[in-house]
Amino acid sequence: MATTQPKKQSSRLTQVANYPLDWLEERSGLVGGIKYFLFRKVPGDISWYHTLGSATLTAFLVQAITGVILAMYYKPDPDSAYESIQRITNDLTLGWLVRGMHRWGASVFIILMFFHMARVFLFGAYRYPRELNWIIGVLILATGMFEGFTGYLLPWDQTAYWASVVGININGTGPFVGPFLTSFLRSGSEIGPDTLSRFYALHMLAIPGALFALIGLHLYLVIRLGVAPNPWTQRGAGEERVEVPPRAGLTQPRPRGRVK
């Protein structure tokens, strides 16, 4: 009896601890879903290169969160936009930090997207059956660039203004649709107060919504199709990890001389 007593108590303790999770699981299946997402099988020989995608996702989430907070202080109006940015940077506590995170994080996001893209390309991970995910990734890249373009105008200083003038007019050189694209982006035939609020609305509502949707699709396909094995892998899918001597090739120095 004495030996079974502590065991019974501990199991009751885990029961109590698990109760909220069980409650949630029974009603939503969310716990199982999250476990399925986090603890899915991946090839045994994946490396740090495979973390570039989740690094990009992290950069995007940082942009989303810092952006929402910046929007609490930013004023998208030609007469007060510049002053509100100055206030965020110089007066408000920690404003310099959050604006800096958003400003530099934008570049980090774009750079990581390119690194992630290079990894997928060089590892051949875009091939069947993952072509659709490559296409969605390209759409995410284009949407992310548009996010960068619309965000660049918001500080409303000379750099922002003239860079946006040039950017809008580059759109205008597009054949046939160019003249209409410029009018749409400027919200008229000249840059005016509506241009700034239009860029602000696109930057913080429309494009992030599209990005969230595209990233959701991207992740869905990653989970559905699994992580692509390395192109040089010797291991079959689902095989248990077996210690094998390192193979000469891309990651190991090639042995000198002829090997028989």
Next chain:
Amino acid sequence: MEPNRDQQPSSGPSLWPIGFALGVACVLVGLIVGWPVVAVGGAIAIVAGALWVRDASSSHTVPIEVEPETRAARDAARARANAAAPEEVPVADESDRYPRSVFLEGATLGIGVLIGGVITVPVLGFMVAPAFVNQHPKSVDLGPIDAFPENQYTIATFLRNPTQGEVSRRTAFVRNNGVVDGKPSFTIISNRCAHLGCPVQPSGPIFEARKKVEKTALGQQVTIIPTQPAGFGCPCHGGQYDTEGNRTAGPPVRALDRYDFNIVNGRLVLLGGYSVAFVDGEGAAAQIHRYKLSDPGQHVDGIESLLYPFQPPR
């Protein structure tokens, strides 16, 4: 419960829905372009819609072809029945040819699309249309003619649209060419670079000391600074222009834009702008090859201008 798909009718293809869609599209375009187009589009939509309804309602009374692989046995039975008693079979099949579940499915989808369209189309129209309507430029009073010394360029800055405030401040290079044939002549060149829209600068001395500020309306003022340029240059990508605004070097695709003007009670009034391919001659005698105002970077003449056949109204 799965709806019974075996009974789904396959009505023959009809082109009227396309006509109906074209009519609706015509109405929407007409909302921007003008009321006659709305009327034409409405007429097309009503006629095509009526014909569509007639087509759709009549197609259910005619016997329909069925896919042989799913209903081969039934077809055979029907063929036998037809051979025996041709009049009875269509009446018996009439009730289950268009089942309730299929009708409800279609109605739900159709109403959903209709509601979605009714909500989405005006909202998207509000996003796009204001950028393309009422873009006519306002005329701007630049002050008395005497404020502009003869045969000298001045840098005039003014509010293009005073209701928008300082964001609409624009700059033009104004040269008074004197009186020609009893009419004052002016050259008014926009400072918007024809490459990608940066502000071009006069290449020469700027006489800040002779700056004048003309009060033109309540709270509005025009600053006029004389300058002596050998040409104009753009700081962004190095486009260079001569004193008539002709491109002399760099990436611009045409000459600098110009403004039309009017003289009202001895005052210079700026009107809308226009684009210029190139200018022959100088000053009042200049031959200006003018085109409809285009955005920077767009060719107005030559073969490349075929890339920009349409310009939004302004």
